[in-house]
Amino acid sequence: MRKVVQVMFPVTKVFSYFDSDGFDLVVDDLVIVETESGMDSGIVKKSTYNEEDENLPDSVKKVIRKVSVEDRKVLSENNDKSKKALEIARKYSEDLDLNMSFVDCYYTFDKSQLIFSFVADNRVDFRELAKKLAQKYKTRIELRQIGVRDKAKKVGGLGPCGLFLCCHTFLTDFNSVSINMAKNQFLALNPSKINGICGRLLCCLAYENDLYSELKEGFPKMGSMVKTESGIGKVSSIDVFKGTFQVDLKEKGIIELKKEEYYGSIE
Numbered sequence: 235m236r237k238v239v240q241v242m243f244p245v246t247k248v249f250s251y252f253d254s255d256g257f258d259l260v261v262d263d264l265v266i267v268e269t270e271s272g273m274d275s276g277i278v279k280k281s282t283y284n285e286e287d288e289n290l291p292d293s294v295k296k297v298i299r300k301v302s303v304e305d306r307k308v309l310s311e312n313n314d315k316s317k318k319a320l321e322i323a324r325k326y327s328e329d330l331d332l333n334m335s336f337v338d339c340y341y342t343f344d345k346s347q348l349i350f351s352f353v354a355d356n357r358v359d360f361r362e363l364a365k366k367l368a369q370k371y372k373t374r375i376e377l378r379q380i381g382v383r384d385k386a387k388k389v390g391g392l393g394p395c396g397l398f399l400c401c402h403t404f405l406t407d408f409n410s411v412s413i414n415m416a417k418n419q420f421l422a423l424n425p426s427k428i429n430g431i432c433g434r435l436l437c438c439l440a441y442e443n444d445l446y447s448e449l450k451e452g453f454p455k456m457g458s459m460v461k462t463e464s465g466i467g468k469v470s471s472i473d474v475f476k477g478t479f480q481v482d483l484k485e486k487g488i489i490e491l492k493k494e495e496y497y498g499s500i501e
Contacts, residue, residue: 236287239297240280241267245340247387249406253296254282264301272346275301275309305343312341316348319371323350326366334358337385349376353385383408386432393430393438400437408437415439419446420456420472449474458499464489466500 239254252267259265263278301309320339327334334354341348348371352358360377367375380388383401390402401408416428416439430436454460454469460481467481470488477493 235284236290236294237282238285238290238294239265239278239282241265241276241297242279243274243276245338245388247402247406249279250276251285251290251294253294255296257297257300258282259297259300264305266298266301266305266343268295268298269342270295271349272342273298273344274342275305308343312343312345316340319348319367320350322370323363323367326363327360330363332358332360332363334360334379337380337388345373347374347376349378351378351380351384351388353382354379382432383434386430391431393436394427395438399431405437409440411435411437411439415443418443418450446474452493452496453479454496454499460496460499462489462491462495 236253237255238251239257239259240249241252242249250267250269252265257265259278260281261278264275265278266273266275299305316339319341320336323339324336327336333356334352337351337353339348339350348367350367358379364375364377386399387401387405387408391399393399411434413423413428413435416423416435419439419442421428421439428436428439450472453472453474456469456472458469459466460469462481462483464486465483467483467489470480470482472479478490479493479496480488480490482488
């Protein structure tokens with residue numbers, strides 16, 4: 235058993251486990267932790283608890299301390315310096331005629347690393363840019379090319395539902411989303427309706443997909459020909475919540491049937 239805590243890094247929205255032996259931490263505590271990139275700060279998202287070693291990653295770094303008043307001053311200074319560094323990086327990239335759009339920049343707590351995130355349509359040769367930035371800031375420079383979904387996760391915004399983006403608020407990973415999920419939920423395949431502000435399929439298409447798949451069991455397929463007591467017709471719509479489907483009969487028009495009244499399709 236090991237005493238651990240789950241910490242989220244605000245900029246990357248990445249969650250990691252840290253050894254919190256000697257600290258009783260609660261949700262929303264700010265902490266300084268040891269990482270592969272040096273000392274960094276994060277927010278506690280799961281209070282201190284005991285966990286079996288086999289359920290933890292092979293390498294679990296330690297919580298160094300809770301954020302102090304002095305640490306807050308350092309974080310504020312780092313934030314201000316990061317904003318200035320971002321502007322400098324944008325200017326350098328323009329001077330070098332690099333087709334890249336910077337999203338954010340941040341210093342690790344101990345300033346051992348300065349990390350930039352950017353989006354680009356193609357692969358970018360940023361070696362000269364990294365060299366110029368390293369010469370100016372005298373620290374290790376990392377340039378990360380991210381996708382449009384990652385950009386939306388970092389920047390945030392409002393989704394078509396009117397709520398803050400799921401990826402920016404609570405999602406920790408991007409699960410696979412396919413156009414078949416939209417079809418499975420009888421959604422119109424209109425990009426403006428099923429795409430998020432990142433231009434990719436809405437993450438929330440995956441939320442209810444399993445439920446729709448379960449409720450659709452026992453229904454005929456949309457567009458299939460079925461035999462009813464009133465004749466043969468084509469399935470024009472399905473309402474999985476009412477448990478009914480509509481069939482378009484040539485002679486009698488549209489009739490509504492219960493799922494239990496479906497006896498098979500005609501090939």
